[in-house]
Structures are given as structure tokens and as C-alpha cells.
Amino acid sequence: MSFSRFCIFEEPLPYPEAVSLQEQLVAARLADEIPDTFLLLQHPPVITLGRRGRKNFLLADENTLRKQGIEVQVSTRGGDVTYHGPGQWVLYPILKLGRNEMGAHGYLHALESVALQTAAHFGIEAYRKEGKAGAWCDQGKFSAIGFKFTRWVTSHGLSLNVNPDLGFFDLIVGCGLVGERVSSFAQVLGGQKCPGMDVVGDAMKGVVGEVFQRELSAVTPDRLLEPDASL
Amino acid sequence: MQVPEDLKYTESHEWVRNEEGLCKVGITEFAQSQLADLTFVDLPEVGASVSAGDEVAVVESVKAASDVYAPLSGEIVEVNDALSDAPEKINEDSFGEGWLFVIRPSEPGELDGLLDAAAYRGLLPEE
Numbered sequence: 001m002s003f004s005r006f007c008i009f010e011e012p013l014p015y016p017e018a019v020s021l022q023e024q025l026v027a028a029r030l031a032d033e034i035p036d037t038f039l040l041l042q043h044p045p046v047i048t049l050g051r052r053g054r055k056n057f058l059l060a061d062e063n064t065l066r067k068q069g070i071e072v073q074v075s076t077r078g079g080d081v082t083y084h085g086p087g088q089w090v091l092y093p094i095l096k097l098g099r100n101e102m103g104a105h106g107y108l109h110a111l112e113s114v115a116l117q118t119a120a121h122f123g124i125e126a127y128r129k130e131g132k133a134g135a136w137c138d139q140g141k142f143s144a145i146g147f148k149f150t151r152w153v154t155s156h157g158l159s160l161n162v163n164p165d166l167g168f169f170d171l172i173v174g175c176g177l178v179g180e181r182v183s184s185f186a187q188v189l190g191g192q193k194c195p196g197m198d199v200v201g202d203a204m205k206g207v208v209g210e211v212f213q214r215e216l217s218a219v220t221p222d223r224l225l226e227p228d229a230s231l
Numbered sequence: 232m233q234v235p236e237d238l239k240y241t242e243s244h245e246w247v248r249n250e251e252g253l254c255k256v257g258i259t260e261f262a263q264s265q266l267a268d269l270t271f272v273d274l275p276e277v278g279a280s281v282s283a284g285d286e287v288a289v290v291e292s293v294k295a296a297s298d299v300y301a302p303l304s305g306e307i308v309e310v311n312d313a314l315s316d317a318p319e320k321i322n323e324d325s326f327g328e329g330w331l332f333v334i335r336p337s338e339p340g341e342l343d344g345l346l347d348a349a350a351y352r353g354l355l356p357e358e
Contacts, residue, residue: 078293104293104295105267148295148298149266149296
């Protein structure tokens with residue numbers, strides 16, 4: 001069992017700030033100034049394009065989107081277009097994958113396990129789809145994945161729809177997968193029975209500890225970049 | 232895992248083949264195996280001048296994007312355009328047809344600072 005930090009953000013973090021924070025954490029992790037760290041947060045409404053930047057998967061023009069309060073950002077993660085917003089957790093692990101640990105396949109599998117086991121925790125039957133990254137239930141895809149390796153330190157990661165406004169997903173062809181339905185815990189369980197964001201966040205933390213075999217200690221956002229004396 | 236003896240290597244899993252003063256660069260068989268099936272490659276511009284350690288290219292598999300670093304300082308004189316339509320060549324032949332770009336080194340001495348095959352092999356997990 002190795003020791004890692006887990007940071008849950010109380011307030012939504014704008015996408016560009018989350019990118020810049022991750023860049024700083026990746027540099028600090030590369031320099032062994034901080035231990036492996038997991039970020040769990042929500043973004044204000046934003047559509048992000050992967051490095052491939054295929055804007056043909058945007059179904060509305062950027063001005064229309066801005067009028068609805070949605071920013072469009074190009075991201076350095078892998079994968080295609082996706083939507084982030086309130087009611088959706090995003091998990092950004094900053095992990096130094098050792099040379100005897102998992103490569104991209106193993107890491108993808110681990111992220112998918114986080115989504116699947118979190119869903120199972122709330123009684124939702126969920127599964128993988130062969131050849132596609134993410135997690136599905138019968139109603140559609142509820143978790144999208146896209147990440148980056150910087151000298152084998154991970155960034156970006158996974159999104160999980162708890163109770164977002166699914167109407168926003170009509171603005172994109174999620175992950176470039178044409179005809180793919182998007183779902184959420186609220187859609188599956190019914191709005192009344194859907195657990196709150198806090199409850200799901202705590203469950204995700206427990207699942208992350210199991211899937212990655214880590215002992216997790218809580219850290220607040222303001223202390224993320226403080227060098228760790230124990231290293 | 233193949234680690235050809237006649238190449239130089241970096242700790243970030245690039246290989247360098249010195250071809251009469253021009254250096255061909257790619258990623259190693261180990262790196263491609265860790266990234267799995269590659270679906271997209273973003274190559275540098277021909278004519279770009281780079282410093283050793285700069286992020287100069289990106290390779291991307293299903294959902295993972297990974298940076299490729301310049302092993303040497305110099306000018307990019309050629310890129311492997313064939314990869315745009317066939318990034319899987321990197322998986323199939325990482326030391327051959329899967330090469331990424333060619334650098335004309337501005338500081339050829341840097342070549343001596345790279346790892347030889349034995350040293351690079353020492354970085355890899357034991358099979």
C-alpha cells in the first residue's frame with residue numbers, strides 16, 4: 001500500500017485553472033517534490049477538444065455556446081470532444097507510473113474500474129465496451145476518459161456524470177462517437193433517488209483507494225503544491 | 232524487448248540513429264508497447280529549431296496522449312509524413328518505418344551524452 005494524497009474541491013474550478021494547476025503538479029511530481037495526488041473537482045460549463053481538435057464534433061458554433069455560458073477549450077489530453085459542468089465529477093490523477101507498473105492500457109483499465117465500481121456502489125449495473133474507452137450503463141455512457149503522460153506522469157483523467165444537465169451533451173458528438181447516448185446516475189436512479197455530489201465523491205475516493213491500492217490522505221487545494229517533508 | 236545495439240537512447244524512451252551527421256529519432260519498442268495502439272501523431276514543423284529536452288511531438292493512443300522529447304538540439308530537417316495516415320507503423324516497426332523526425336544537430340557533442348543500448352536496457356522492466 002503506498003501513500004497518496006486526495007483533494008476534493010468544494011468550489012467549481014475553471015478549466016484553464018485546472019490545466020495550469022495540473023501542469024504545476026506534474027512538474028512537482030516529476031521532481032519528486034510531492035507524492036502521487038488525486039484531484040476530484042467540478043468545472044463550470046465547458047466543452048473541451050482533445051489534441052486532435054476536431055471541431056466538426058461541435059454541433060453549435062462557438063458564439064452560440066458562449067451565449068449559453070459555455071466556453072470552448074482545446075486540451076492536451078488524449079481523446080476527442082467532451083463536455084464538463086456542474087453535477088459531473090472529474091478525477092485528475094497525477095501519478096508517477098513506475099517502470100514496473102501499468103502502461104496506457106493498464107491505466108485506462110484502472111480508470112474504467114473507478115467508474116464501474118463507483119456505479120456499482122450505488123446499485124447501477126455498468127460495463128465496458130470493447131475497443132472504446134469509458135463506462136456505460138443501459139441508458140448510455142456516463143463516464144468519459146482522456147489522459148496524458150508527461151514522462152510517464154499522468155494528468156487529465158476521467159469524468160463521471162452524477163446529475164449534470166444532459167442537454168449540454170446534445171451540443172457535441174461525445175468523444176467523436178456518433179450516435180452514442182450520454183447518461184448519468186440521476187437518469188438511471190431517478191432524480192429523487194440520486195445521491196448528492198458529496199456522497200458520490202466520498203464513494204469515488206474509497207474506490208480510488210481500492211483500485212490503485214493506495215492509502216489516501218486528504219489535502220486541501222491551497223496545500224497541493226507544498227513540498228512534502230516526508231519524501 | 233528489442234534494443235538495437237547501434238542506436239543511442241534517452242531516459243524518456245526515444246531512440247537516435249546517427250546517419251552521417253543527421254540524426255533520425257523515434258520512440259522505442261518499449262515506449263510503443265506501453266502506449267498501445269497509436270491512433271494519432273503530431274509532428275514538429277520542418278525547419279523548427281529545438282533544444283534537447285523540448286517537447287517536439289505528441290503520440291496518442293486510444294485515450295492517452297504522450298509527449299516526445301528532442302534528444303538533441305538542432306534543426307528539424309525531415310518528418311515522417313507517412314505516419315499521419317498510418318500511425319500504427321510506430322507500433323509495427325518502431326525502430327524502422329515508425330521513425331518520427333530527423334534532426335541536424337547543432338551540438339553534436341550531445342550525442343555522446345545519450346545512453347547506449349546496455350544502459351537503456353537497464354532502465355526497462357525485467358522480462
